Amino acid sequence: MINKKEIQNQMIQTVETVRRTNPMAGSITNTVTINFVANAQLAIGGSAAMVYLPDEGEFLAKVGGATYINVGTLHPIYEQTLPRTVKVLHETRKPWVLDPVAVGIGMLRTQLLRQFKEYKPSVIRGNASEIIALAGLWGLEGGVEVSNVRGVDSTDSVSVAKAAAVALARWTGGAVAVSGKTDLIASSDLVAFSYGGSHFMEKITGSGCSLGGAVAVYATAASPFIAALTATAVYNLAGKRTENKVEGPGSFQIQFLDELYKATAMDISNNPFDIEEV
Amino acid sequence: MINKKEIQNQMIQTVETVRRTNPMAGSITNTVTINFVANAQLAIGGSAAMVYLPDEGEFLAKVGGATYINVGTLHPIYEQTLPRTVKVLHETRKPWVLDPVAVGIGMLRTQLLRQFKEYKPSVIRGNASEIIALAGLWGLEGGVEVSNVRGVDSTDSVSVAKAAAVALARWTGGAVAVSGKTDLIASSDLVAFSYGGSHFMEKITGSGCSLGGAVAVYATAASPFIAALTATAVYNLAGKRTENKVEGPGSFQIQFLDELYKATAMDISNNPFDIEEV
Amino acid sequence: MINKKEIQNQMIQTVETVRRTNPMAGSITNTVTINFVANAQLAIGGSAAMVYLPDEGEFLAKVGGATYINVGTLHPIYEQTLPRTVKVLHETRKPWVLDPVAVGIGMLRTQLLRQFKEYKPSVIRGNASEIIALAGLWGLEGGVEVSNVRGVDSTDSVSVAKAAAVALARWTGGAVAVSGKTDLIASSDLVAFSYGGSHFMEKITGSGCSLGGAVAVYATAASPFIAALTATAVYNLAGKRTENKVEGPGSFQIQFLDELYKATAMDISNNPFDIEEV
Numbered sequence: 001m002i003n004k005k006e007i008q009n010q011m012i013q014t015v016e017t018v019r020r021t022n023p024m025a026g027s028i029t030n031t032v033t034i035n036f037v038a039n040a041q042l043a044i045g046g047s048a049a050m051v052y053l054p055d056e057g058e059f060l061a062k063v064g065g066a067t068y069i070n071v072g073t074l075h076p077i078y079e080q081t082l083p084r085t086v087k088v089l090h091e092t093r094k095p096w097v098l099d100p101v102a103v104g105i106g107m108l109r110t111q112l113l114r115q116f117k118e119y120k121p122s123v124i125r126g127n128a129s130e131i132i133a134l135a136g137l138w139g140l141e142g143g144v145e146v147s148n149v150r151g152v153d154s155t156d157s158v159s160v161a162k163a164a165a166v167a168l169a170r171w172t173g174g175a176v177a178v179s180g181k182t183d184l185i186a187s188s189d190l191v192a193f194s195y196g197g198s199h200f201m202e203k204i205t206g207s208g209c210s211l212g213g214a215v216a217v218y219a220t221a222a223s224p225f226i227a228a229l230t231a232t233a234v235y236n237l238a239g240k241r242t243e244n245k246v247e248g249p250g251s252f253q254i255q256f257l258d259e260l261y262k263a264t265a266m267d268i269s270n271n272p273f274d275i276e277e278v
Numbered sequence: 279m280i281n282k283k284e285i286q287n288q289m290i291q292t293v294e295t296v297r298r299t300n301p302m303a304g305s306i307t308n309t310v311t312i313n314f315v316a317n318a319q320l321a322i323g324g325s326a327a328m329v330y331l332p333d334e335g336e337f338l339a340k341v342g343g344a345t346y347i348n349v350g351t352l353h354p355i356y357e358q359t360l361p362r363t364v365k366v367l368h369e370t371r372k373p374w375v376l377d378p379v380a381v382g383i384g385m386l387r388t389q390l391l392r393q394f395k396e397y398k399p400s401v402i403r404g405n406a407s408e409i410i411a412l413a414g415l416w417g418l419e420g421g422v423e424v425s426n427v428r429g430v431d432s433t434d435s436v437s438v439a440k441a442a443a444v445a446l447a448r449w450t451g452g453a454v455a456v457s458g459k460t461d462l463i464a465s466s467d468l469v470a471f472s473y474g475g476s477h478f479m480e481k482i483t484g485s486g487c488s489l490g491g492a493v494a495v496y497a498t499a500a501s502p503f504i505a506a507l508t509a510t511a512v513y514n515l516a517g518k519r520t521e522n523k524v525e526g527p528g529s530f531q532i533q534f535l536d537e538l539y540k541a542t543a544m545d546i547s548n549n550p551f552d553i554e555e556v
Numbered sequence: 557m558i559n560k561k562e563i564q565n566q567m568i569q570t571v572e573t574v575r576r577t578n579p580m581a582g583s584i585t586n587t588v589t590i591n592f593v594a595n596a597q598l599a600i601g602g603s604a605a606m607v608y609l610p611d612e613g614e615f616l617a618k619v620g621g622a623t624y625i626n627v628g629t630l631h632p633i634y635e636q637t638l639p640r641t642v643k644v645l646h647e648t649r650k651p652w653v654l655d656p657v658a659v660g661i662g663m664l665r666t667q668l669l670r671q672f673k674e675y676k677p678s679v680i681r682g683n684a685s686e687i688i689a690l691a692g693l694w695g696l697e698g699g700v701e702v703s704n705v706r707g708v709d710s711t712d713s714v715s716v717a718k719a720a721a722v723a724l725a726r727w728t729g730g731a732v733a734v735s736g737k738t739d740l741i742a743s744s745d746l747v748a749f750s751y752g753g754s755h756f757m758e759k760i761t762g763s764g765c766s767l768g769g770a771v772a773v774y775a776t777a778a779s780p781f782i783a784a785l786t787a788t789a790v791y792n793l794a795g796k797r798t799e800n801k802v803e804g805p806g807s808f809q810i811q812f813l814d815e816l817y818k819a820t821a822m823d824i825s826n827n828p829f830d831i832e833e834v
Contacts, residue, residue, distance in 0.1 A: 038761040248536025258804025526814025
């Protein structure tokens with residue numbers, strides 16, 4: 001029997017621990033949204049650091065409470081940086097979040113994402129088509145080799161990725177967050193649906209990336225599932241609150257960061273969600 | 279005889295097609311303004327994706343409706359990425375927009391821009407000094423080998439670049455957009471002057487780059503000349519509307535994205551412009 | 557006897573010269589905050605340009621009035637770019653600002669920062685722990701080999717870095733700016749304390765980097781000490797003015813850029829500071 005109240009208590013503790021301890025979550029992430037990722041991590045109470053080089057990735061992996069890896073704009077050096085970094089994360093049992101942006105495009109991206117299977121990311125965050133494609137790449141249930149990948153857009157609704165998300169979570173022993181109109185968060189035996197957000201989140205770049213960065217911050221203080229659910233909840237809450245205050249995507253980004261900063265632990269835990277066993 | 283009404287109708291169709299179809303325009307662009315480029319592309323209804331690696335550039339070229347190439351902050355790998363990407367664009371007859379930022383600085387930049395001559399960008403966008411310098415590099419009329427290039431600033435008024443712009447447009451068979459207080463858009467046989475904008479556009483970074491990204495989005499749905507004119511018109515309109523609402527360059531950027539998002543097709547087509555035959 | 561009025565007059569002249577002449581200060585800086593650096597430089601009246609490649613760094617060094625070097629997110633090519641660029645700066649006696657972000661992390665960073673000792677940056681800007689660590693790396697008084705470096709956060713108060721700052725300033729013959737709640741600016745024989753700012757400056761990314769970029773802009777028109785003090789003063793003034801107008805870190809960034817733009821030379825020179833001889 002799932003105890004929703006217990007989950008909410010864990011969310012509250014996660015938010016408060018992060019605000020109190022200002023944990024560092026390093027990132028290796030794309031240059032398009034790197035600034036927004038860092039500012040979102042700071043807004044929820046974390047600390048950010050970004051690097052490109054192999055030994056710096058290893059260093060961040062060791063000293064950070066968790067690490068965010070986004071394969072958005074790959075540099076040649078990432079052929080060394082990413083495997084070495086995730087190897088350290090795996091060996092030190094540090095939580096890490098994988099954002100398999102645009103899985104299926106390019107040789108290096110495919111090679112890296114294939115390697116990551118053995119290093120079992122604690123949380124995988126993507127839109128439905130990316131989650132399905134990653135499960136396909138890893139030969140897991142619910143995946144297909146070639147998804148309907150179209151830039152970084154979500155072109156499938158989250159429910160179509162449920163089987164893939166659960167299969168990935170069972171493989172990693174962690175959690176999977178599927179972003180969409182409703183968001184789905186899967187662990188080995190639970191699936192949560194989180195509600196809220198805004199249509200403007202599709203009209204700015206970096207909603208998904210910065211959510212991944214926020215998951216990494218919360219993962220310093222919570223289980224993968226609670227970290228993913230808490231980050232998704234504060235995003236849905238802040239998105240909904242922001243939408244009514246702005247007239248366009250420029251203002252949305254700014255007000256959204258303010259709402260991330262202002263959201264209380266209680267409000268975040270009370271953002272609507274449902275849970276089911278799988 | 280030029281029919282201005284017909285041009286306006288094409289602008290309206292372009293804006294509406296983009297808003298309805300959410301076309302993808304990939305970019306290889308500088309890291310200074312990459313976020314602003316993506317957000318501007320999304321604000322006008324397009325979809326964005328950015329890459330650095332050669333095979334990813336080729337992939338974007340193939341799947342995107344158009345591509346934006348900005349030589350602002352070159353990485354070593356661009357020696358391979360950019361020629362391979364524009365070769366695919368040329369062979370598949372996909373529209374692409376070239377932003378010859380800081381032409382004249384550095385060996386790789388000069389080498390790449392020289393190579394691009396054969397691949398005939400559909401639209402070239404730059405300030406007057408860059409357009410003159412590019413025409414000079416390509417040995418075309420109106421160009422000079424060394425322009426008054428000063429960082430990424432415009433130091434010449436657009437009218438001095440008219441001959442170079444027309445010569446470039448005649449060479450490529452496409453269009454050239456020269457950014458300045460008044461903006462000039464040239465095709466092989468027409469020159470348009472577009473009015474509006476704001477003095478704040480010189481006080482933020484990325485006005486020009488993001489305009490280039492917007493041209494690429496419209497180029498998925500229109501001729502090079504109409505794409506360049508439409509993007510310039512919405513920039514001039516949004517700039518003018520924003521200026522009266524803000525007190526500084528920070529607010530300008532944000533409100534400007536909102537105005538890009540809110541501008542109607544009718545308003546964009548009615549933004550003041552003149553046309554002359556050449 | 558220190559003449560505070562004379563210092564204020566120099567600050568006024570610096571601000572006004574920059575606003576009148578729009579000087580170019582090139583940067584090689586990290587991708588996290590590169591956009592904010594450029595926009596801050598523009599907001600105070602400067603002009604910005606960023607590059608990665610060795611010959612482009614040399615070019616910027618030659619044509620810019622000053623250069624900003626931030627070792628935040630190192631690329632492999634920086635092993636060549638940074639030494640070649642600072643060599644030109646040193647040989648041409650052009651002012652340059654060093655931001656030793658995260659000194660102590662990674663082999664290339666350590667190698668580069670060690671090399672920079674001979675090229676004597678005109679201004680070094682960092683938080684207390686970075687200044688202490690750099691003095692340690694260079695074997696100067698007040699430094700320790702391993703500081704309490706934690707990402708890019710300041711974990712020490714500025715006063716603990718006073719001896720290190722003065723030692724660095726005496727080595728370079730320039731100035732050192734230590735960022736914290738109160739900011740410390742050291743030259744060979746003077747230390748200034750500058751007051752103001754906002755707690756939000758810790759809640760956004762890039763306060764420090766963009767301050768470094770602003771110092772470079774002012775260094776085109778003033779001595780290292782006056783440049784560092786003027787930039788710190790406008791940051792403290794704009795930070796304080798912004799704090800009361802905003803509710804979160806998103807709005808803070810935007811309004812802060814507006815306040816940088818609006819601050820008058822007189823207001824900047826009157827922002828509270830103290831001076832003492834050392």
